[in-house]
Amino acid sequence: MKTPKKIFIFDDHRSLCEAALKQWQEAAQQAIAQNSRFTVALSGGKTPVAFYQKLARHPDLPWTKTHIFWVDERFVDSSHEESNYRLIRESLIQHITIPAVNIHPVFVGGGKPRDSAKNYEGRLRKFFSLPKGDVPEFDFVVLGIGADGHTASLFQGDLIDPFDRFVIPVTLSHLKYKRVSLTLSVLNSAREVVFLVTGESKTAILKAIAQEDSQLPAALVHSKHRNCSILADKPAAHSFKKVPDHRKKK
Numbered sequence: 727m728k729t730p731k732k733i734f735i736f737d738d739h740r741s742l743c744e745a746a747l748k749q750w751q752e753a754a755q756q757a758i759a760q761n762s763r764f765t766v767a768l769s770g771g772k773t774p775v776a777f778y779q780k781l782a783r784h785p786d787l788p789w790t791k792t793h794i795f796w797v798d799e800r801f802v803d804s805s806h807e808e809s810n811y812r813l814i815r816e817s818l819i820q821h822i823t824i825p826a827v828n829i830h831p832v833f834v835g836g837g838k839p840r841d842s843a844k845n846y847e848g849r850l851r852k853f854f855s856l857p858k859g860d861v862p863e864f865d866f867v868v869l870g871i872g873a874d875g876h877t878a879s880l881f882q883g884d885l886i887d888p889f890d891r892f893v894i895p896v897t898l899s900h901l902k903y904k905r906v907s908l909t910l911s912v913l914n915s916a917r918e919v920v921f922l923v924t925g926e927s928k929t930a931i932l933k934a935i936a937q938e939d940s941q942l943p944a945a946l947v948h949s950k951h952r953n954c955s956i957l958a959d960k961p962a963a964h965s966f967k968k969v970p971d972h973r974k975k976k
């Protein structure tokens with residue numbers, strides 16, 4: 727069933743990142759208490775950079791028990807300016823003390839997107855010790871929303887949730903680079919999904935994905951654990967009524 731996402735609106739990017747950090751801390755605490763580890767999948771894009779930089783300034787977070795996966799990746803060199811590996815390494819990983827085995831990038835060197843997707847899927851299956859038919863359940867997924875309503879590298883018109891697949895190659899002709907992405911099923915199986923959305927350029931698309939019948943990829947993400955929120959700044963969310971952030975009173 728599609729559960730509505732909660733939208734939280736913040737005065738600025740700084741307070742949005744503060745709230746995201748709080749959600750991350752709570753999710754980490756809960757996951758580690760239950761499973762002795764915290765599994766996260768992170769997106770690229772410009773919006774989450776300040777949040778990753780904020781995380782990087784927290785050596786107190788349980789990094790040795792945190793496993794970092796990528797939501798999606800472009801078929802570019804790992805030093806390329808559009809590489810999500812580079813982005814997350816430079817904004818977060820290189821500033822924290824985390825075991826190398828806890829870092830799980832999508833390998834895009836050589837081969838084809840299909841091979842890369844297969845490799846990533848195989849590594850996910852192994853990491854999560856999944857029997858056939860089961861889908862990985864990340865503890866925390868960070869997503870963005872593109873101006874066309876895409877999220878991760880799930881674009882309208884593409885087959886974003888093929889049966890029994892966790893990872894898809896994305897080879898749409900309008901994209902500058904081929905990509906690899908987690909599927910909708912994986913995003914929706916996560917224990918917590920947090921969209922970070924900022925800036926006026928996102929106002930229209932945020933309104934569009936909030937429509938009940940929207941079929942845009944970002945609108946189809948809903949978390950089977952009913953734990954999917956959008957953290958937006960005022961410019962992105964000015965057509966919404968502010969939802970009080972009750973979590974502050976905890």
Ligand code: 6PG
Pocket residue numbers: 769770771772773774797798810869870871872873876877878879
């Ligand atoms: C990527 C993403 C993508 C992104 C949106 C929003 O690697 O580009 O995974 O889905 O989150 O395009 O991007 P911005 O944050 O730059 O607006």
